[in-house]
Amino acid sequence: MEHKKQLDTVTAAGLLVALGIIYGDIGTSPLYTLRAIIGDSVVNAEVIRGALSCVFWTLTLQTSVKYVILILRADNRGEGGIFALYALIRRHGPWLAIPAILGGSALLADGIITPPISVSSAIEGLQLLYPDIPTVPIVIGILTLLFLVQGFGTSAVGTAFGPIMLVWFTMLAVLGLGQLVHAPGILSALNPYYAYWLLYQYPGGFWLLGSVFLCTTGAEALYSDMGHCGRGNIRVSWVFVKICLLINYFGQGAWLLSIEGQTLNKRIPFYELMPDWFVTIGVGIATAATVIASQALITGSFTLISEAIRLNFWPRVRLRYPTAHKGQLYVPSINLLLWGGCVGVVLYFRESANMEAAYGLAITLTMLMTTLLMTYYLYVKRYAAWGVVLFLTVYLAIEGAFLVANLVKFPHGGWVSVLIALALASVMYVWLRAFKIKLRLTEYVRIDHYLESIKELSRDISMPKYATHLVFMSNAARQSEIESKIIYSIFQKRPKRADIYWFVHIEVTDDPYTMEYKVNTIATDDCYKVTFRLGFRVGQRVNLFFRKVIEDMVRNKEVDITSRYESLNRQNVIGDFRFVVLEKFLSFENKLPFGERLTMNTYFFIKRFTTPEDRWFGLDSSSVKVEKVPLVLRPIENINLKRIPS
Numbered sequence: 001m002e003h004k005k006q007l008d009t010v011t012a013a014g015l016l017v018a019l020g021i022i023y024g025d026i027g028t029s030p031l032y033t034l035r036a037i038i039g040d041s042v043v044n045a046e047v048i049r050g051a052l053s054c055v056f057w058t059l060t061l062q063t064s065v066k067y068v069i070l071i072l073r074a075d076n077r078g079e080g081g082i083f084a085l086y087a088l089i090r091r092h093g094p095w096l097a098i099p100a101i102l103g104g105s106a107l108l109a110d111g112i113i114t115p116p117i118s119v120s121s122a123i124e125g126l127q128l129l130y131p132d133i134p135t136v137p138i139v140i141g142i143l144t145l146l147f148l149v150q151g152f153g154t155s156a157v158g159t160a161f162g163p164i165m166l167v168w169f170t171m172l173a174v175l176g177l178g179q180l181v182h183a184p185g186i187l188s189a190l191n192p193y194y195a196y197w198l199l200y201q202y203p204g205g206f207w208l209l210g211s212v213f214l215c216t217t218g219a220e221a222l223y224s225d226m227g228h229c230g231r232g233n234i235r236v237s238w239v240f241v242k243i244c245l246l247i248n249y250f251g252q253g254a255w256l257l258s259i260e261g262q263t264l265n266k267r268i269p270f271y272e273l274m275p276d277w278f279v280t281i282g283v284g285i286a287t288a289a290t291v292i293a294s295q296a297l298i299t300g301s302f303t304l305i306s307e308a309i310r311l312n313f314w315p316r317v318r319l320r321y322p323t324a325h326k327g328q329l330y331v332p333s334i335n336l337l338l339w340g341g342c343v344g345v346v347l348y349f350r351e352s353a354n355m356e357a358a359y360g361l362a363i364t365l366t367m368l369m370t371t372l373l374m375t376y377y378l379y380v381k382r383y384a385a386w387g388v389v390l391f392l393t394v395y396l397a398i399e400g401a402f403l404v405a406n407l408v409k410f411p412h413g414g415w416v417s418v419l420i421a422l423a424l425a426s427v428m429y430v431w432l433r434a435f436k437i438k439l440r441l442t443e444y445v446r447i448d449h450y451l452e453s454i455k456e457l458s459r460d461i462s463m464p465k466y467a468t469h470l471v472f473m474s475n476a477a478r479q480s481e482i483e484s485k486i487i488y489s490i491f492q493k494r495p496k497r498a499d500i501y502w503f504v505h506i507e508v509t510d511d512p513y514t515m516e517y518k519v520n521t522i523a524t525d526d527c528y529k530v531t532f533r534l535g536f537r538v539g540q541r542v543n544l545f546f547r548k549v550i551e552d553m554v555r556n557k558e559v560d561i562t563s564r565y566e567s568l569n570r571q572n573v574i575g576d577f578r579f580v581v582l583e584k585f586l587s588f589e590n591k592l593p594f595g596e597r598l599t600m601n602t603y604f605f606i607k608r609f610t611t612p613e614d615r616w617f618g619l620d621s622s623s624v625k626v627e628k629v630p631l632v633l634r635p636i637e638n639i640n641l642k643r644i645p646s
Contacts, residue, residue: 007078007231014233019169020161022225022234023241024293025114025218026063027165030172030248031121031286034256034269036211036356043260050198050205052189052253054212059242062367063219066395068238071223071370072231074377079512079537080226082107082366083307085373087512089380090311096376097432101313103369104304105424106362107220109417111301112341113359114217115143115294120352122286125271128279139346142287146294147339150330151320161292168289169244171282175273176244176251183254209405213360215249218293220366224300227512248273301338302329307537310508312435313428315610319539341420349413358413361406362421364399371395427606434603437596438584443484444476447503447522447529450487454501455526457490463497467578469561470498471546473617474505479520479529485582485629493627496580500559503529504546506617512537517549525560542579542617579624581613 037051076084086100119142123135180186188194198205222234252269274282306329308314320330349355375392406414457463472489476482482503490496514535521528530549534540553559585604613626 007075007226009230010232010236014230015237016162016166018162018229018233018237019165019241020163020292021228021296022221023165023169023218023237024289024296025118025221026216027168027172027218027241027245028118028121028286028290028293029215029217030245030252031268031270031290032117032352032356033211033214034249034252035264035353036214037208038256038264038269039211040263042263043256045257045260046194047198047202047205048253048256049186049189049194050202051208051212052186052250053192053195054198054209055215055249056190056246057192057195058212058216059245061394061398062216063222064238064242066371067219067222068235070391071374072226072234074374075226075231077511077513078227078230081224081304081307082220082370082373083304083311083313084227084512085223085370085377087307087311089373089377092376092380096373097313099369099372100311101425101428101432102421103366103373104308104313105428106365106369106417106421107224108301108304108424109362109421110217110220110366111297112338112420113345113355113362113417114297115146115290115338115342116345116349117352117355117359118290118293119143119287120346120355121268122283122290124352125268125279125283125286127266128268128271136346136350140343142291143294143342143346144339146291147298147335147342150298150335151332161295164285164288165292168285169241171285172248173244175270175282176247176249179251179254179273180247183257186250186253186257189250189253206401207405207408209402210360210409211356213364213402213406214356215245217360217363220363220370221296221300223370224304225296298335298338299329301334302331303537305331305334307512308428310535310537312432314431315427315606316613316616318611318615345416348416354413358409358416360402361409361414362417364403364406365421368396368399368403371399430599430602430606433599437600439475442475444478444481445484445487446480447482447527448480450491451523451527453491455523457495457497458499458501458526460497463495466494466496466498467576468499469502469577470496470500471502471504471577471579473542473579473581473613474503474529476503476505477507479531482529483582489580489582489627489629498578500525500561501527502546503527504542505529505531506540506542507531507533509533509535511535514538517545519549519553519558521558528559540617543619546577577623579617579619581617581619581624581626582629583613583626585628585630 033055034051038047041047071085072080074080074085074088076088082100082103086096090096090100116139120135120139123138123142126133126138127135198208200206222238226234248270251273255269255272270286271279271282305314305317306319309316309319317331317333320332345355345358349358371392375388378388378391410418472482472486474482474486486503490501512535514533515538516533518531518533519528520531530546532540532542532545550559550561554561
């Protein structure tokens with residue numbers, strides 16, 4: 001298949017793009033990982049070797065084997081990420097929505113924690129030269145500027161990302177080598193025995209896994225951004241990235257051995273590798289790298305939200321496309337949410353060392369949920385049973401250990417990321433459950449039962465014409481059906497006479513970029529139903545798509561769209577099109593169970609702040625009628641109302 005071949009193609013340009021887009025988070029982890037592991041403890045050579053051994057095997061088993069080798073196989077027509085994986089298997093079980101929601105919300109929460117810790121870690125390097133410099137205003141200023149430029153699109157800035165990250169990774173390797181030549185014995189930490197010793201024999205060593213995990217927090221991005229970079233480019237570039245990361249980690253370990261018996265005392269191992277004359281340059285490069293890491297997470301959050309909307313996990317908020325470049329997406333409400341969250345995190349924690357306590361807990365949950373979904377994917381694809389069980393067992397054990405170790409962070413700031421993730425997951429759950437409640441209780445009728453009545457209404461000249469072409473947006477998936485509320489709108493809620501009635505339905509497919517349509521001719525020159533099949537990453541620009549359908553049908557002589565008014569018809573004037581969107585509201589006439597009532601009330605409260613239906617569908621507001629219709633769920637029956645004599 002063409003997309004498979006393109007996905008596995010490796011090019012120099014693709015490798016550079018991969019460096020710039022997907023390695024920002026995992027690539028900047030040397031700034032804080034070893035410092036977090038050591039903390040305020042006295043530097044111990046055996047602990048350093050154990051920590052480095054854990055870092056090496058974490059990057060190998062978690063990042064290389066799980067993500068780069070295994071999970072990148074699960075592409076949805078070239079797209080990756082937890083929602084793309086869910087879309088591949090969702091029809092096999094409704095319960096799969098729960099791990100998808102938990103994983104997606106935790107990934108969004110990570111997008112709020114990562115920019116502050118990355119940028120703060122870089123800027124704090126300035127304190128080596130200027131000990132009293134206030135870093136908080138600088139960090140907030142950089143983050144604010146970063147979020148402000150999102151509305152203009154990042155394609156121009158994006159072209160510089162790859163070269164900057166190439167410089168960054170080269171710098172990591174060079175700095176690490178500078179220390180390794182003085183203490184090459186540190187490479188003995190590649191032996192997994194040291195990791196075993198730290199975790200099982202050193203008192204309290206197991207709990208250091210929470211800090212070790214920081215070295216692989218960006219692994220999920222490798223999968224999420226597969227559609228931007230391609231699987232082949234990711235796999236090849238990861239070899240270079242991993243080597244640079246490991247050289248730097250082991251270089252930091254070599255320096256730490258030189259201060260054995262001492263404490264860090266606010267020293268940052270990463271910056272200690274630099275000669276004094278290079279610190280200012282190093283801080284500048286590190287800051288650029290952390291900005292890129294933040295940018296990648298921001299754009300990843302935009303993509304995640306757009307996918308969540310198509311999968312009915314998130315309210316229909318406004319989406320913008322600043323440039324014509326594929327993947328350039330801007331979500332104003334999420335941009336504001338992320339900015340507010342990042343500023344709040346900076347103001348609350350103040351220093352990156354404090355943020356480390358909040359970091360890692362949420363993303364561990366995402367990785368666990370990805371493991372569950374991937375296991376089910378392997379099962380559905382009929383992989384060998386022993387391989388499926390082995391995958392699940394190994395990664396539940398590894399990520400379960402990381403989760404338990406990270407739970408120690410909960411009272412020290414980890415609750416922040418958990419709280420954010422739970423709030424986002426609650427919105428996703430409410431939105432999905434409300435969608436299913438509405439779907440279950442929406443009444444549909446067969447169109448052909450009302451076809452003769454529609455034709456008679458169309459020919460009834462005693463009634464003023466509402467529009468030449470009347471287009472209703474419909475949720476009915478079956479070609480032969482529409483909602484009973486549409487029939488009510490046509491015949492009772494101000495009867496709407498038109499020459500041709502169109503019913504438009506949008507079906508969101510599990511493929512990301514599907515763009516297809518089909519037309520069901522219910523009655524020639526009287527009634528048609530158009531079904532658009534759009535991928536979960538395709539914007540619903542109905543005005544534009546519907547115009548294309550009409551053009552195709554006119555070209556094929558399937559429909560005559562000229563005005564039926566005699567004077568206008570003689571001049572071949574095209575008739576007007578008017579769209580009708582039915583917007584539901586919760587009726588007072590409901591007798592709901594407590595859970596459903598709470599869900600629907602929350603749903604409609606949130607809906608007040610979201611994009612209106614007509615704007616979401618990309619309709620021209622001048623030709624749209626939005627009608628409010630009550631959503632009646634289980635109406636109250638047996639009303640004991642008694643008439644008395646007047």
